[in-house]
Amino acid sequence: MNNTHPAGSPVPNPLDLSGRTAVVTGASRGIGLSIALSLMTQGAHVVCLQRGPLATELAQLAAATGRTAAAFSVDLTDARSVAAAAAAVLAQHRVDILVNNAGTQIRHDAVEFPLEDFDTVMNVNTRAVFQLCQAFGAPMLERGEGKIINLASMLTFQGGFRVPAYAASKGAVAQLTKALCNEWAGRGVNVNAVAPGYIATEMNSALLADEARNEQILVRIPAGRWGNANDLAGAVLFLASDAADYIHGTVLPVDGGWLSR
């Protein structure tokens, strides 16, 4: 929504998402599941784009709140699958919020990084994000309102180690977010990103299992702990809500202070 409240007048709960529909990619687990639960808690209906069935937690929350939750199948490595899934969702739903959460990580030494793996990471983390922004952004632009939130990373800002494809893909997410902002902000569609720090999810199981690496990471986090998936949910909720109507093209770190170190 575009803020229509005159300056100085009270704004009713700007985080309320009642009646809105949010698409969240990769809401099967981890950060995506927390985001979907948080958006639904604030009133949104949720449509999950993912490989597997709807998470039990979302089905239970939907039943308890009377909101709807649905899952549409997609393989984000495949542009045809992405196009078909987006069309299927749009045939049934008016989408107000898009959260491009799904992502993938593959680790190899750079010198021997297989191009096939490079393509997989780029296609899921960057190409599918762009494709979904196009698909869901078009009707938002027609209506003159909508919120898009992309998941960036600390590797949007840094190169990382043994993750050249992931770093390239997440750098691209920030640039894409800014590029779309420049074209769409004046047309009522907010495009922003959140950049998670080190969050304890399956994606980081290798890092969490490596005691030495884990210690190196922890010592650099001013908050003194890894994040958990729920730490991201508030930032995404904020960017998805009317409270963020005048925020465009930003990449918001949610990192326990990592980037300040």
Ligand SMILES: NC(=O)c1ccc[n+]([C@@H]2O[C@H](COP(=O)([O-])OP(=O)(O)OC[C@H]3O[C@@H](n4cnc5c(N)ncnc54)[C@H](OP(=O)(O)O)[C@@H]3O)[C@@H](O)[C@H]2O)c1
């Ligand atoms: N965890 C962190 O520390 C961290 C840090 C920075 C950024 N991020 C970003 O935050 C987002 C969520 O990360 P997470 O930690 O929650 O990861 P996660 O636990 O590994 O979950 C990744 C999600 O993406 C989905 N996905 C992956 N490849 C897919 C594909 N080809 N087609 C459809 N869905 C696919 C997974 O679906 P399946 O269940 O079917 O595999 C899963 O739902 C990602 O964009 C990630 O890059 C995470």
